[in-house]
Amino acid sequence: MSDLVDELRAIVGQEACLSRPEELFVYECDGLTLDAATPSAVVLPETTSQVVDVVKACRRHDTPFVPRGAGTGLSGGAHAKSNAVVIETSRMKRIIEIDLENRIARVQPGLVNLQLSEAVSHHGLYYAPDPSSQQVCTIGGNVAENSGGPHTLKYGATTDHVLSLEIVMPDGEVLVLGHNSGYGPGYDLVGVVTGSEGTLGIVTEVTVKLLEVPEGIETMLAIFPDVVSACRAVLDIIGSGMVPAALEIIDRRTIQVVEDSVYRAGLPRTAGAVLLAELDGARCALGDQLARMQQFCRDAGASEVRVAKDADERDLFWKARKGSFGAMGRLAPDLYVHDAVVPRAQLPGILEQVNEIGERYGLVLANVFHAGDGNLHPIISFDKRNAEELDRVMKAGREILEACLAVGGVLTGEHGVGTEKREFMSLLFSDADLDAMMKLRNCFNPEGCCNPGKMLPITRACVESNPAARGALLELIS
Amino acid sequence: MTAAAIERLRNSVESEILEVIEERPGIQVDGREINTVLSPRDPESLSRVLEQLSEEQIPVLIRGGGTRMGLGNRPDEVEVLLSTRSLSGVRRYEPDDGVVEVSGGTPLAEVREAVLDKGWVLPIDAGGSLATVGGAIASAAYGPRCLGFGPVRRNVLGLEVVSASGTLTRCGGRVVKNVTGYDLAKIYTGSLGTLGVISGAWLRLQPKPRAIEVRVAEFSESDQALAMGIVASRRSSARACVLLSPEVARRVGLEHSLAASFLLLVEFAGEESECRHDASWLESEMGATRPSQSSGEEALAMFDAVRESLVAGPEVASVRVRIAALGTKLAACMRPLIKASARMTVDPGLGLVHAELSAESSAAAIDAFIEVARAAAEAASGTLVFESVPSELKHKFDVFGDGLGPELALMRRLKEEFDPKRLLNPGRFVGRI
Numbered sequence: 029m030s031d032l033v034d035e036l037r038a039i040v041g042q043e044a045c046l047s048r049p050e051e052l053f054v055y056e057c058d059g060l061t062l063d064a065a066t067p068s069a070v071v072l073p074e075t076t077s078q079v080v081d082v083v084k085a086c087r088r089h090d091t092p093f094v095p096r097g098a099g100t101g102l103s104g105g106a107h108a109k110s111n112a113v114v115i116e117t118s119r120m121k122r123i124i125e126i127d128l129e130n131r132i133a134r135v136q137p138g139l140v141n142l143q144l145s146e147a148v149s150h151h152g153l154y155y156a157p158d159p160s161s162q163q164v165c166t167i168g169g170n171v172a173e174n175s176g177g178p179h180t181l182k183y184g185a186t187t188d189h190v191l192s193l194e195i196v197m198p199d200g201e202v203l204v205l206g207h208n209s210g211y212g213p214g215y216d217l218v219g220v221v222t223g224s225e226g227t228l229g230i231v232t233e234v235t236v237k238l239l240e241v242p243e244g245i246e247t248m249l250a251i252f253p254d255v256v257s258a259c260r261a262v263l264d265i266i267g268s269g270m271v272p273a274a275l276e277i278i279d280r281r282t283i284q285v286v287e288d289s290v291y292r293a294g295l296p297r298t299a300g301a302v303l304l305a306e307l308d309g310a311r312c313a314l315g316d317q318l319a320r321m322q323q324f325c326r327d328a329g330a331s332e333v334r335v336a337k338d339a340d341e342r343d344l345f346w347k348a349r350k351g352s353f354g355a356m357g358r359l360a361p362d363l364y365v366h367d368a369v370v371p372r373a374q375l376p377g378i379l380e381q382v383n384e385i386g387e388r389y390g391l392v393l394a395n396v397f398h399a400g401d402g403n404l405h406p407i408i409s410f411d412k413r414n415a416e417e418l419d420r421v422m423k424a425g426r427e428i429l430e431a432c433l434a435v436g437g438v439l440t441g442e443h444g445v446g447t448e449k450r451e452f453m454s455l456l457f458s459d460a461d462l463d464a465m466m467k468l469r470n471c472f473n474p475e476g477c478c479n480p481g482k483m484l485p486i487t488r489a490c491v492e493s494n495p496a497a498r499g500a501l502l503e504l505i506s
Numbered sequence: 507m508t509a510a511a512i513e514r515l516r517n518s519v520e521s522e523i524l525e526v527i528e529e530r531p532g533i534q535v536d537g538r539e540i541n542t543v544l545s546p547r548d549p550e551s552l553s554r555v556l557e558q559l560s561e562e563q564i565p566v567l568i569r570g571g572g573t574r575m576g577l578g579n580r581p582d583e584v585e586v587l588l589s590t591r592s593l594s595g596v597r598r599y600e601p602d603d604g605v606v607e608v609s610g611g612t613p614l615a616e617v618r619e620a621v622l623d624k625g626w627v628l629p630i631d632a633g634g635s636l637a638t639v640g641g642a643i644a645s646a647a648y649g650p651r652c653l654g655f656g657p658v659r660r661n662v663l664g665l666e667v668v669s670a671s672g673t674l675t676r677c678g679g680r681v682v683k684n685v686t687g688y689d690l691a692k693i694y695t696g697s698l699g700t701l702g703v704i705s706g707a708w709l710r711l712q713p714k715p716r717a718i719e720v721r722v723a724e725f726s727e728s729d730q731a732l733a734m735g736i737v738a739s740r741r742s743s744a745r746a747c748v749l750l751s752p753e754v755a756r757r758v759g760l761e762h763s764l765a766a767s768f769l770l771l772v773e774f775a776g777e778e779s780e781c782r783h784d785a786s787w788l789e790s791e792m793g794a795t796r797p798s799q800s801s802g803e804e805a806l807a808m809f810d811a812v813r814e815s816l817v818a819g820p821e822v823a824s825v826r827v828r829i830a831a832l833g834t835k836l837a838a839c840m841r842p843l844i845k846a847s848a849r850m851t852v853d854p855g856l857g858l859v860h861a862e863l864s865a866e867s868s869a870a871a872i873d874a875f876i877e878v879a880r881a882a883a884e885a886a887s888g889t890l891v892f893e894s895v896p897s898e899l900k901h902k903f904d905v906f907g908d909g910l911g912p913e914l915a916l917m918r919r920l921k922e923e924f925d926p927k928r929l930l931n932p933g934r935f936v937g938r939i
Contacts, residue, residue: 211830219692
């Protein structure tokens with residue numbers, strides 16, 4: 029290993045190669061803190077050619093490598109086992125080109141999401157995907173996870189905004205995929221690399237669309253006696269043909285925690301649920317829609333509807349929503365955030381089930397979710413040092429996922445599979461479905477050296493029908 | 507492939523899905539004579555058929571509504587055609603969720619009709635009265651409403667695909683937001699049936715707009731038309747926006763003066779106040795040359811006609827190309843095409859130039875046009891697809907252009923993994939994959 033570290037130092041420079049235990053400590057996990065392992069080294073390249081050299085060096089030494097952005101991922105996508113090298117993109121943060129006329133930008137993967145919007149805001153443009161972590165998460169990480177955010181409802185996820193990519197393949201070859209017009213010839217390789225969780229190669233440049241900042245924005249908060257009536261309002265709003273920019277629900281427990289924290293927004297602590305709804309577009313069309321939306325909320329049982337008077341109040345409303353994960357940190361040392369998606373119409377029923385599961389396992393469970401998309405985020409607070417509690421957390425998590433799948437849902441809407449939901453993939457997909465995914469991976473990453481152990485269940489192929497061997501193997505790889 | 511293999515296939519499939527074509531000329535695809543048509547009735551039967559074809563190593567052409575059989579390179583030697591026309595029907599419509607599940611061979615028209623009564627619109631805009639969902643997905647079909655609908659890839663939530671060896675697989679799901687596993691639906695979309703046969707799809711719907719306003723304006727200068735087209739396509743309610751050259755305009759039933767070089771046609775859809783606002787914005791921009799107006803159902807028909815004109819057959823256009831380029835490069839792309847008197851449909855918002863030559867064109871004129879189209883794409887650093895070309899010219903060049911670099915090798919690997927025996931639409935795709 030020390031030979032490899034020397035080579036890596038020669039490529040990226042002494043200060044951009046970390047290998048001392050105290051330096052590596054922060055890289056032992058990402059936003060999923062459940063399983064942790066320290067990589068052998070971390071490199072911070074600045075250029076595509078450095079990434080190529082790092083990849084080739086790792087290949088010569090038969091060492092797997094793991095791309096990493098800001099490490100805010102919530103499914104373990106950036107976890108590296110002890111023998112792996114982490115390639116962190118934080119120094120590849122240049123905006124290479126902004127083409128205002130064509131409304132596109134070409135950037136390095138380590139650029140922080142929000143900084144792209146800030147760089148073009150004075151031209152009336154912005155980059156639409158807005159994960160809650162947008163102040164720190166990177167564009168490259170967003171591409172890897174196909175990140176969404178509250179405004180996915182109207183504007184789509186990362187995949188709808190990426191035009192072309194430069195990628196360092198797991199054998200070190202550099203390819204440019206797609207075309208900046210959005211109409212490249214051949215298979216849509218950009219479409220499959222986006223959301224591939226860093227398992228198909230290392231993205232070193234991204235060309236994205238920029239959108240015009242909407243002329244008008246209206247944001248409102250509606251206070252409901254319970255979460256089911258808030259869901260009813262969401263279904264009525266969408267069923268009426270409106271396409272709001274965002275429809276977010278915060279449940280009672282979340283409201284209480286947020287109001288106890290620095291993110292407080294003056295929400296009534298007795299409320300059963302709060303719906304945060306946003307409309308954007310031409311100013312002339314917003315008034316009518318806002319009135320209809322308020323009516324739907326009242327009809328569904330809202331006791332109070334507040335419309336943000338100005339940008340400050342709007343920010344305050346959003347602070348409560350975007351800060352809710354942070355606020356939740358007050359409850360316990362560890363948080364487990366789920367990410368299942370169900371068909372919208374199933375929301376009221378599934379929330380009852382989720383809460384019932386939480387209660388049955390005696391867990392502190394809160395719900396903050398993208399209601400418009402049917403994307404749930406049950407958050408369980410716990411202390412992972414308590415083995416018995418951790419066991420309950422895992423069991424409850426599995427039951428929640430199974431309940432969501434039973435009503436036509438999927439495992440993850442925006443956080444990715446990573447290591448977290450890898451072994452649950454066979455609950456949703458057949459062996460044939462997973463084989464097709466494996467075939468795709470084999471085209472890009474046949475030896476599996478690029479971000480190994482992610483997304484596809486490891487145990488499936490080798491120990492199909494032997495639970496004991498499966499357990500032993502899981503032990504071995506974790 | 508041997509006659510004996512075909513004979514064995516004919517004897518083993520259920521007779522009701524088999525059609526033997528004996529008369530000549532029967533069905534021809536780019537000069538390949540089809541002698542057997544298979545029309546499986548459900549995914550399981552499709553699966554059995556593909557398994558048998560794979561065992562016998564018999565290659566097939568795949569056909570949905572047959573609208574776009576002209577697209578693609580000349581296929582390798584093929585005698586069997588697999589039709590999805592009997593794999594048809596809306597399986598499940600969920601108006602509360604705004605999603606619909608359909609069989610792959612369902613005509614788009616049938617889905618459009620089925621979802622309308624509960625206030626939804628199918629956001630897949632592909633021409634051809636028989637065009638199917640599977641065909642529109644496999645060809646990543648374009649229609650002018652893609653400006654507002656988004657491309658096909660955005661509206662495909664999940665797919666059911668039967669592999670080359672006959673295995674039924676699924677990817678994606680029926681929810682509107684999903685990152686569970688690789689997004690395989692993306693590579694099937696636009697793969698021209700070379701990686702698997704689409705037997706079913708979950709599609710995202712869009713709410714039916716409360717109002718529709720269409721405006722038509724005439725320009726004598728193409729540059730002015732283009733500049734206005736780009737700005738108009740960025741209005742928040744613009745759902746479709748095209749520039750039509752006079753011949754195309756007449757074909758879709760629009761009148762114009764002798765001085766016209768292009769007609770700008772814009773469809774505003776959404777909230778009534780917003781449509782009115784955007785339409786009057788366009789009117790004020792046009793000043794004295796007042797655009798003609800149309801609303802509601804009558805207005806809808808105008809862009810339906812534009813969509814259909816883009817799939818008109820060889821009796822209308824001998825050759826048709828599509829060039830994709832950035833907005834700022836469109837003028838450079840259009841210039842040589844205008845000079846060559848091409849008939850054009852330009853989508854300034856999406857950066858697409860469709861250009862065609864009349865059906866009566868001579869061989870020399872077609873050859874010259876092909877060179878002009880290449881030059882136009884190059885001038886705009888764009889990508890080029892020959893959407894329809896006389897079969898006899900197809901051996902001369904790749905209809906998907908030769909713009910791919912080393913990533914073509916990766917695409918070949920993909921084909922090798924998904925269809926190692928090269929049985930599905932062999933030779934048709936980019937690089938003759």
